[in-house]
Amino acid sequence: MPIDVTTALAAEPSVTRISWTDRDVLLYHLSLGAGAADATDPAELRWAYERGLRVLPTFALVAGQGISSGAAGPASMSMPGVDVDLRRILHGGQRLRVNGPLPTAGTATVASRVSDVWDKGKAAVVVLEQRATADDGAELWTTSMQIWARGEGGFGGDPGPAAEAGLPDRAPDHVLTSPTGPQQALLYRLNGDLNPLHADPRFAAAAGFDRPILHGLASYGIVCRAVVDGVLGGDAAAVRDYEVRFAGTLLPGETVRTSVWEDGDRLHLLAVCPERGDAPVLTHATMEVAR
Template identity: 70%
Template structure:
């Protein structure tokens, strides 16, 4: 179905109630590689319910755990939009957390289509989401950009240009985060059951040699690297994270994150050293306290 711009942008926000427990948080942290070297460092602040601290990027999967839905989705479907999953890629993600996330909690989440850009051969769909607790106090806000191949040409605006330059100096940190061959299979238990990350035949039909790692897995892995490597392990100091997904990562490859500190902000890029530092995350910033 072609994109119906007026219907998609005019639809009222969709609201749902979510909840999560410490088990959801523990699974999320483990799926990012926490505790991988448990013999040397079990990383108990991520992997043990006593004293558990929550990476802010858990907001991206809160309320979506495996028990919330067993059937893999086949399409991105909402008012004015119905697109086969093989035609979409996660193009960008921004997150702001308004206070540290609890290890267990409930929230009301409101979602809407904020913008749809016409790129000719593709469409970029911008989704906004806001979560608040039962008292109405904000917990987090997110903006997600989806690249939908073959869905452009509907006569919309092309969207703003976003020029990007990295600091012209040596980086302050270079952080390596290895992934494992089975990491996507574990990460998908957080709720993203897109077969692109598990089924080789589906991945080939989508144009990839093998299943790829979730963009949000790379996003969370890099968030953990920044907390551990730059912020002294204090998850509460990371208050915002914005990236563009510039290339895929295959499970088993390494994410190398190059970081420049600029006041209360980190500027960074993430690449894959096994493939000649091919870009993974660009246009990337982190807000810190």
């Protein structure tokens, strides 16, 4: 079996050094659509111009991985105990915890490990945790990525935590609309994720899709920016914890519509694609904020 649970969980964390500059941050924001609506709007320029630049917390997911770092699209997801073809995996969920505003440039040490492997019957879920630490020892962020490996379940393992309760039984407090461009996936992949699923029509067809799809983490970042701008007054540092499940694909050129329910310092989110009958994109989504 390509997944050896005992080996995966027992492996020592792999440790890497990363660095980034304001150009990496600017590229990331542009790949989420910053400046597309009005390139002269100050609300757009805070993401797309180095003077007064703010950093979306979701930049943590791509920091140090950009195209200039030599990243290349792998043919498999390979780590101790795990060796799975990319065509058989899906990004099932993502969580990010940040301890404060991210700097526009910096260096960090990132420790990566498999923290859990869940048995979902027809699939296994590999939970990959990454912790980033600044040179002074301060923890910058922790990410937890749920990777669904189709056909790898049924080994009698822990099925993982149950789904959280549903959305509040009332109308949302905010509804935010985020269009994407037809080139969005081609631009976003320059952040470092060169999986051909997002560019190569033949590869996408072999994976069961009609055409290349947008990265799940692009949708994740797009929704974060919409909430920061539309609910938090542009204060990216207010975001402390952001967790979602990737419930469906989004095609470049389609729209993300995000409904937001406020519950004190906790926001409940639902992102859908209106062009496809409000097909879900992100579900079981919450954001913890500091006001």
